[in-house]
Amino acid sequence: MARIRTIKPEFFKHEGIFDAEHATGLPLRLAFAGLWTQCDREGRFAWRPRQLKVDILPYDDVDFSRVLDALATRGFIVKYASNGREYGCIPSWHRHQVINNRERDSEIPEPTEIIEVSDASSTRDARVGHAGKAEGKGKEGKGTIEPNGSLSETSSDEVQKPRKRESYPDDFEAFWESYPRTPNMSKKEAYDAWKKLGPADRENCSRAVPGYVAFLKSKPDLEIIHACRFISKRRFDGYAEIGGAVVTAVDEKTWRSRLRYGRRLGKWSIADWGPLPGAAGCRAPGHLLEPGDGNGWTEMERAA
Template identity: 55%
Template sequence: MSHSQLKVRNWEQFQHYKDRNPPWIKLHFALLASEDWVTLDDASKLLAVVCMLVASRNNGFVPNNPAYLKRVAYLDRLPKLKPLIECGFLEIPQADASTMQAPASAAQADARPETETDTEQKDSLSETSSDNPPKPKKKTAYPDAFEAFWKAYPRTPNMSKLEAFQAWQKLDDNDRALAQAAIAPFKAFLRTKPDLEIQHACRFISKRRFEGFVTDNRELTDEQWQKRLAYSRREAKWSAKDWGPVPGQPGCIVPSHLLQQGDGHGWREPELAA
């Protein structure tokens, strides 16, 4: 039974081997910065590496045959190729007989070992090619409420915005407001623990760590909120680290039925007030 074939996207761009099938492949570090890669499940990440190994023996092509891949890679179950196709890692080539390759099991490999000279020559080639430009990635559109959360959260350079957004999407509107409100007291807590590692925003959300910083405010009675609002209206001050975002800002947890028009406008942090 014959099977169609799939192609590893941009194979010619990243694998500079022309005269033989290599005994190993190049696995670029940039893969870890790809949103397509980091959002795949672990099984699909492993399958992507398996496909590159198989493609190295078949000029960039992979048989669309899960049973074959399961056998050749010693997998425990039939792999699912659909996620790799949907994220663009694998492409369905045009039905052109001149470009379709023989199944991977029939590919003949040149087992010559890679020499240091070979490696230096191939590594000197540009990692980009004007003939095979990478496909533009579809940019994720984030809602304003999440953008406000992301801007306020204490981030690190390797923190994934997409992972945080995926966790954010699982919250209801009330929990999103609480997560936003928790940022100011969380930052205040971090200032008392300068050696504490900042946790990833996705875990702050998915593990509901934000609850520990807003529980007291969430349990306030209307009368207690009214006292705070009366003080703030009189003094034009609002303690965001203690009470959450100022009225009118994303994440405000003051009961909406207690707010008046203009609440929050011009209110400052007490320590910043003149």
């Protein structure tokens, strides 16, 4: 899927990529800029020359394998392998591209085995060289262009260093795997909110997911709350698992009505509404509670 990316005016004045284009006779400038739109949020793309040509240069009579090889041998891109498949990535991607927070996480693996590419600018037969580990071995790159068009003199030794992916603790990974997905949900944003919770709230948040999932199934037209908002806005306070049975969540409007009733009359239906507000296991959303909630309320056996 193509994406909108950033390009700077300096791109059009870059001598390095112009010289490479002139020497190879290949449309490297347009191809390289087009390649950015095929990258995911980590600057990675599947190394599929035929498909990339259809998406980037559909009307040009050119071998896109030669285009990719020419860009790789000059340090503009890196070719790598993972789990038996070939991918590419653009160096210095994160220093210059502004990524929309709603863009989905990368599904392409990180570089693990760099593939050294031979110069295919002089012959169609010279395509792929040998595979090697990314341990500082490689040719010097000529005037590497950054993803936004700015200039840098970068060796392929530096280019081949993969960006370290952020790791997450087991408790958050368990929450993330169980939480229902939305197309633009950001794992990093969710984790930033998660880090602000205490140990008890993290446990309650994870335990609330089954109840929230059950609630969504009962209301299929309801929009899924983004994970970061579910955590930061304490939406998990309205959902719980008690005694192994999932308790269906109640919408905020109903909880507001119940809390108004309890504050006005000093009564609360434990049998129907669960523990008193502020007490352990309370199902009312925490952001709706007030400091005095729970004080002096009696326990009704029936709902009002």
